[in-house]
Amino acid sequence: MTSRLAPIALALFAVAAPAVAQPARIAVVNVDGPGVGFNDPTPADPVGGNPGTTRGQQALNVFQHAANRWAANLQSKQLIIIVATFTPLTCSPTGAVLGAAGPNWYFANVDPANGGQSMEADTWYPVALAEKLTRVDITADPSIDPADAFEIFTLFNSQLGIGTCLTGNGWYFGLDNNQPANRIDLLAVVMHEFGHGLGVTVGPTNTSTSGARPLGFPSVWEGRMLDLTSGKRWIDMTNAERFASARNTNNLVWAGQQVTNVIPSTLEFQLWLTGISPAIAPVQPGPSSFGPPIARGVGLKGYVVSPADGGGTSPQDGCEAFPAGAPIPGNIVLVNRGTCTFNVKVKNAQDAGAIGVLIANNVAGPLFPGGTDLTITIPSLGITQALGTQLRSYATPPLVQASLDSSSRQGTTAGFARLFAPNPFQSGSSVSHFDVTLTPSVLMEPNITSDLTTKVKNPFDLTLALLRDIGW
Ligand SMILES: [Zn+2]
Structure with missing residues (x-):
């Protein structure tokens, strides 16, 4: 017996026949209303290999590109229809939900046909995968409302960069993953959300309140x-x-x-940060996305100093240049997260002669400093707030070492x-x-x-x- 779960309720404007029915096995269906999202007529200059001349056309090109990339990596005899819309999602000046997506249905116990394979018994599958395995066009079943006869739903934030939603930011519509620092790469976000729709999800098993199925x-x-x-x-x-x-x-x-x-x-060697004197048990720091990685061998070894910077909001945030004569040359500088970007902190320490930087989080949890700055030539690592406090507590600068461990992966x-x-x-x-x-x-x-x-x-x-x- 086939079992199925109703699609997750979505406020769709309308579901028309596929607007883009292409030879590829993944079709993107635009369900945006007139003038918004994929139908935004605002003129735009071609960017990053995207030849579209309106914002809406460029957005659709990004989605087609992502669909083609996924299609090239997957095999299925069934068309995968992805419904896509731009809509306001949770947003603030400093953070945003960029998108959301999932399988439109989950199925269990669908009998295969046309030489297809059986599914694991009594197990929920995302519909696109159930169709691939069984070779059955499950959503074509007459019991399914034609308006819900699609495999994946996706939502993307229509407000990015508008008003107080991620102020000063916005979507990048290029196809080359070469977005400037103040833009979010829509292509990467679409690839991610399509991934959820294809099956990167724990599915209908409840994880928020009960663990029930x-x-x-x-x-x-x-x-x-x-x-x-x-x-x-x-x-x-x-x-x-x-x-x-x-x-x-x-x-x-x-x-x-x-x-x-x-x-x-795929993954790099495990990185450890260890206190040599005084002894501190090894912890796993978060490497920055900019600057050189920790080198193999000795890695990064030195004394941790935390002199006051030039002032500003906090003398410990490293957001202003360090005063001349600060005891930094040849040492590792410890600064706190906050006020300015990570690469500004590291650059200030580098300019003062540091050999590396530790950035202490200002909330609980690990810290992986992000950003881009090709002028940075010293390594930097994110550490927990607690370790930052501990390293500052010693009367004399502690000696630490960051090194790679080839026996495990990060x-x-x-x-x-x-x-x-x-x-x-x-x-x-x-x-x-x-x-x-x-x-x-x-x-x-x-x-x-x-x-x-x-x-x-x-x-x-x-x-x-x-x-x-x-x-x-
Ligand atoms: Zn996600």
């Missing part, structure tokens, strides 16, 4: 999700155990074989890629992403980074391997 069926993810504390896969857990595992930071991992196989070719535990499992739970982000500690950043992390591309397989990314693990 519709009809008691697990999702296809659950056989590949492992909790290293209990040693159990999600498929074998009780509801309460799943609920706890979704918050088990660093110990909820993806145990699918395809992902595990490509970790050594963002892994026990050789498995971590899933994003913060505590407290983050609705919309927890579980259905890789963890933020993976380095280099991968497409399916919860926060966008500036270095993403449209490459979804190793040695660039783990996403395709994850999709292969569930049957793609």
